Amino acid sequence: MAAYLKLDHIDKSFARGGQVSEVLKDIRLTIDKGEFVSIIGHSGCGKSTLLNLIAGLTKVSSGAVLLEDKEVDSPGPERAVVFQNHSLLPWLTVYENINLAVSKVFGGTKSRAERHDWIMRNLDLVQMAHAKDKRPAEISGGMKQRVGIARALAMEPKILLLDEPFGALDALTRAHLQDAVMDIHSRLGSTTIMITHDVDEAVLLSDRIVMMTNGPAATIGEVLAVPLARPRRRVELSSDRTFLRCREAVLKFLYERHRFVEAAE
Amino acid sequence: MSATAPFAPLSLKPRPRRKRRFSRLSPDTTTELCLDMSIQAIEDTKVKVFPAPPEPSKVIAFAPKARRRFDPLAILSKLAGTLLPPVVVIVLMLVVWQVACSSPTASLPPPSQVWNEAYDLIAHPFFDNGPQDIGLAWRVLISLQRVAIGFGLAAIVGVALGALVGQSVWAMRGLDPVFQILRTVPPLAWLPLSLAAFRDSSPSAIFVIFITSIWPVIINTAVGVRNIPEDYRNVARILRLNQIEFFVKIMVPAAAPYIFTGLRIGIGLSWLAIVAAEMLTGGVGIGFFIWDAWNSSRLPDIIVALAYIGVTGFCLDRLVAAVGGVVTRGTTAK
Numbered sequence: 001m002a003a004y005l006k007l008d009h010i011d012k013s014f015a016r017g018g019q020v021s022e023v024l025k026d027i028r029l030t031i032d033k034g035e036f037v038s039i040i041g042h043s044g045c046g047k048s049t050l051l052n053l054i055a056g057l058t059k060v061s062s063g064a065v066l067l068e069d070k071e072v073d074s075p076g077p078e079r080a081v082v083f084q085n086h087s088l089l090p091w092l093t094v095y096e097n098i099n100l101a102v103s104k105v106f107g108g109t110k111s112r113a114e115r116h117d118w119i120m121r122n123l124d125l126v127q128m129a130h131a132k133d134k135r136p137a138e139i140s141g142g143m144k145q146r147v148g149i150a151r152a153l154a155m156e157p158k159i160l161l162l163d164e165p166f167g168a169l170d171a172l173t174r175a176h177l178q179d180a181v182m183d184i185h186s187r188l189g190s191t192t193i194m195i196t197h198d199v200d201e202a203v204l205l206s207d208r209i210v211m212m213t214n215g216p217a218a219t220i221g222e223v224l225a226v227p228l229a230r231p232r233r234r235v236e237l238s239s240d241r242t243f244l245r246c247r248e249a250v251l252k253f254l255y256e257r258h259r260f261v262e263a264a265e
Numbered sequence: 266m267s268a269t270a271p272f273a274p275l276s277l278k279p280r281p282r283r284k285r286r287f288s289r290l291s292p293d294t295t296t297e298l299c300l301d302m303s304i305q306a307i308e309d310t311k312v313k314v315f316p317a318p319p320e321p322s323k324v325i326a327f328a329p330k331a332r333r334r335f336d337p338l339a340i341l342s343k344l345a346g347t348l349l350p351p352v353v354v355i356v357l358m359l360v361v362w363q364v365a366c367s368s369p370t371a372s373l374p375p376p377s378q379v380w381n382e383a384y385d386l387i388a389h390p391f392f393d394n395g396p397q398d399i400g401l402a403w404r405v406l407i408s409l410q411r412v413a414i415g416f417g418l419a420a421i422v423g424v425a426l427g428a429l430v431g432q433s434v435w436a437m438r439g440l441d442p443v444f445q446i447l448r449t450v451p452p453l454a455w456l457p458l459s460l461a462a463f464r465d466s467s468p469s470a471i472f473v474i475f476i477t478s479i480w481p482v483i484i485n486t487a488v489g490v491r492n493i494p495e496d497y498r499n500v501a502r503i504l505r506l507n508q509i510e511f512f513v514k515i516m517v518p519a520a521a522p523y524i525f526t527g528l529r530i531g532i533g534l535s536w537l538a539i540v541a542a543e544m545l546t547g548g549v550g551i552g553f554f555i556w557d558a559w560n561s562s563r564l565p566d567i568i569v570a571l572a573y574i575g576v577t578g579f580c581l582d583r584l585v586a587a588v589g590g591v592v593t594r595g596t597t598a599k
Contacts, residue, residue: 077505081503083496083500089515
């Protein structure tokens, strides 16, 4: 069976002023439909670059990103991104922000009423229907991120890409949103790739955790399968042996075998 | 899962050899007992959570809010606070002016003379006694019409060019030096050239307005477009917005605060330029009125016209600022 998403020997280097810096080297990964995969690694290891490559926002230097056997070479709504800082348009209301995406993606296929229902359904999914007429400046950081997720989901993407989606949130809000993402994933079965630097978050949410080595020329160090049944509940898992083992495995990778060394410049 | 498992390798079973090290401090048996107890303690101790002691909740009633009454005295004092200072300053200025220009040898008329000689201009802004003898309000409106056309064109072309320069590196490299040089040319220096090109005074004046007010619009728009956050661009790319959609839905709203700063500077400059241009081109605008009054030595009329120009310029500036405030609502907020 062909993989849903295939990262085929990807290299990525940036040239700046005659200097070529190699960021990613020989990334090989296949992801099945419906899978939830986290990518974890120290800062500067090229996680976000990898996500941008999958999104098509940056181009690969060599190798290919294949989604359903078709090569990805430009960004598109079938690979929706939830950005770390939500990047909602501040002059539009919550509803209008999602409408921008929905009317562009479904403008030709859905009627006005259908589009409205679709927007409201996605807002309901993240429990933000009550704030549909508010502007982003009027809602909290966690709510903005919920709307960002709703906007991405409203594009009905083949793959949902989350770029450190909870990085800027406080711990309690983060936990709420993690639960929301788990709930959405279980309901929609959406194939999801999440960039994170939070070990607990990775173990709690993922089917597999991809651990990146340190840059330059970072690559995939190990891939850990998380054999925890779903639905997962954070309180029960906090003392679960499998959960702790997985957590320990990731921690050992990050802090023993691939310790982050501050680059001496 | 048993709680002991993780501790197993760390078990502190006292070994006979180590006990001796403590023997000077306490008898062996006691040490052993102590260590045993501590192990016991680790194994038995459970984290205990104490419920908060129940406390009957109390309802504390707010003191009844004082009824807000219509208080004419408070409103009056507030109004006086904002109006009094400028009134005092204006009165003082008039007094100083009156004293300074009262002597028979004074070259400029005092305010009393302005009031007496230019009374019909002050009291009747809208009179119309045929061509070349109309109220100052009409003249201001005619000048405003020219500004509206010239500035309107400058706003449209300026935003479009600014977007181009802000968006494309090559357009910036090519156009920016040209803009930087042309924008320093004083408005009136364009006038002979535009008179030669248009062969008529009215379009020439409009062109001068256009060329004067377009530069701040271009430059500010370009800066605004260059400062559009990368994330907004990424959102547009993921949605595959085309150039026009991107311009209308992302670029203009995102750069709106900058664009309106440019427009505000532009309208001020165009009001400066129209008066100068009309002085030279003639016609019926407020600028020509001043030139005409100078030629017939009606100094009080000039002073009244200056007041009209100042108030109108102030209103234009506030108008653009107000429109900008409404349009960019929410844009500047994070």
